[in-house]
Amino acid sequence: MNAELxxxxxxxxxxxxxxxxxxDEEVTEDV
Structure with a gap:
């Protein structure tokens, strides 16, 4: 999951x- 999604x-x-x-595998730090 990332901010774009x-x-x-x-x-x-x-x-x-x-x-x-x-x-950074399942979810980025910005989420």
């Missing part, structure tokens, strides 16, 4: 992930 979602959308997340 989040920009396509509704303004009220939240990114939810069961931890731990692997930075």
């Amino acid at each position: 989040m920009a396509l979602a509704a303004p009220c959308a939240l990114f939810i992930h069961c931890l731990p997340s692997h930075r």
Whole structure:
């Protein structure tokens, strides 16, 4: 998941992930 994909979602959308997340593999730091 990255900011570009989040920009396509509704303004009220939240990114939810069961931890731990692997930075830069599953999700970028800006999300």
